[in-house]
Amino acid sequence: MKRVAEIYPSDRVTLREVGLRDGLQLVQDFPSTEAKIEWLRRETEAGVRHFELGSFLPVSRMPQFADLGDLIETTERLGLHSAALALNERGVENAVASVVAEIGCVVSATEEHSQANMRRSRADAIALVGRAAALAKATPRRPLVNAGLSMAFGCSIAGEVDPDEVLRLIDACIEAGADVVGVADTVGFTGPKQVGGLTARATKLCGETPLVVHLHDTRGMGVANAAAALDNGCRVLDGSLGGLGGCPFAPGASGNVVYEDLVFLAETMGFRTGVDLDALKAARAVAEGAMPGESFHGALAKAGPPLTEWRL
Amino acid sequence: MKRVAEIYPSDRVTLREVGLRDGLQLVQDFPSTEAKIEWLRRETEAGVRHFELGSFLPVSRMPQFADLGDLIETTERLGLHSAALALNERGVENAVASVVAEIGCVVSATEEHSQANMRRSRADAIALVGRAAALAKATPRRPLVNAGLSMAFGCSIAGEVDPDEVLRLIDACIEAGADVVGVADTVGFTGPKQVGGLTARATKLCGETPLVVHLHDTRGMGVANAAAALDNGCRVLDGSLGGLGGCPFAPGASGNVVYEDLVFLAETMGFRTGVDLDALKAARAVAEGAMPGESFHGALAKAGPPLTEWRL
Structure with missing residues (x-):
């Protein structure tokens, strides 16, 4: 079993590819298992190592994730890091019973969104993090438990979100047993100043617990927000290939921050990602x-990497 | 005649709309004069005040700028700030003879690009800045002279560009009489770390001379680079509506940084732009x-402004 510091080393930047989960969440036509595995395999050739693969949800509700078990097994067999969401008790049990290396739980940053979207309180969501951590620690594989705070930079229902409240929730998730925590700009409300400010405080609070910053490009701030997160101590970012994954609250809007552009950003900032941009294209x-x-x-996929080698 | 500090006040952010110049530079089908004026008028209603309108070039070469004189007159009549490029001696003379409020000269940051693209040395380009400044100061209107350094963050021919060299050229342009100077990431090679570093040094060197940072989004870094420029003292940025204006060196690639997204960025950073995002849409x-x-x-144009009022 790998320790969290081996999976997310604090001395380098890890870019997680969440396209197979967040990118497929809203689509009607989704790729076959074979096509998903080819996607994985090609990205692996480009140097991508961390994948979020789907959600443990009833197949009747989310047929795009029916092959989640297969994808997890393939990912682990390839020596990569697999993650998947578990949004309720049943999901957590199924995740623990699978070979997934990281179980993602989601806690809304606001009570309003928690009740409206998940029909539970934030306290209940944090209790599920605790339950997942207890179950995970009781297995020989000991998958990581990742507690992600959605709407951490602004809420589609409550509007403004108090950073103090986000920090309180991060603390509660770590107390409950989370190995990794995350903050998400789920609806793309925020800018680099806000992301930088919260990231600086959150990484300090987190100490050795990795902090994932999950950004959406809904209003064009994705890469700028990622730069601010990196500038303020974040070392794990989510992105999706081609920015797949729209926004359920803004039809037609951009989705996740674009993975390729994140790679280029990190490289220009002096972080070696291990990802080859041409292979990623x-x-x-x-x-x-x-x-x-x-x-x-x-x-980036349209223009290709720049001429100046020194930037990569 | 307005002083430069009134046109580009140092205590607020000015966002220049260059779509009617840079955005039309590569297009085959361009709008009629009436359509351009309607574009101007609608952006003015949204609060945009600074426009780059075209280049003083032979109509046979650039028919899209044949109506430049009309556009300048309309812009000035509306009480807005008009700017246009003058790339050679004849252009400078025509600009000085017009009612344009700002004459833009371009100096390549590298000798290789200057020779290949403009068929002249950088020294000759700086001499033209001096000539424009002398002619401008001899008129009662005294238009501003803006010296913009293209390829300042990386060159499509020479590759890497030494920031010390860029600073030397900025200094030479100010010495030659430029009222405003600019640095352009013409081909979108750079990232926020580089932009922040050069901007900090350039604004210090410039003192009261406004520094324009002109960014392209060719590799997705446009908004992140703009954030870095604002963080490091730049108060004048260029953008184009819808990011119009591709890259002659990367067909199909993104062009200028998107004006709407720049407005949103500046507002999230606490700068009041005076631009209304819904009207801009x-x-x-x-x-x-x-x-x-x-x-x-x-x-931003797809998603609309966020719910959270406090961010705008």
């Missing part, structure tokens, strides 16, 4: 072929 | 209607 072409109805965003 | 729709063959980029 090729992987993107495969994913685009498998999802012809979806818009793939992002500038 | 409406202006963008007008421009899109006038240029049906062009791709309009940018996330």
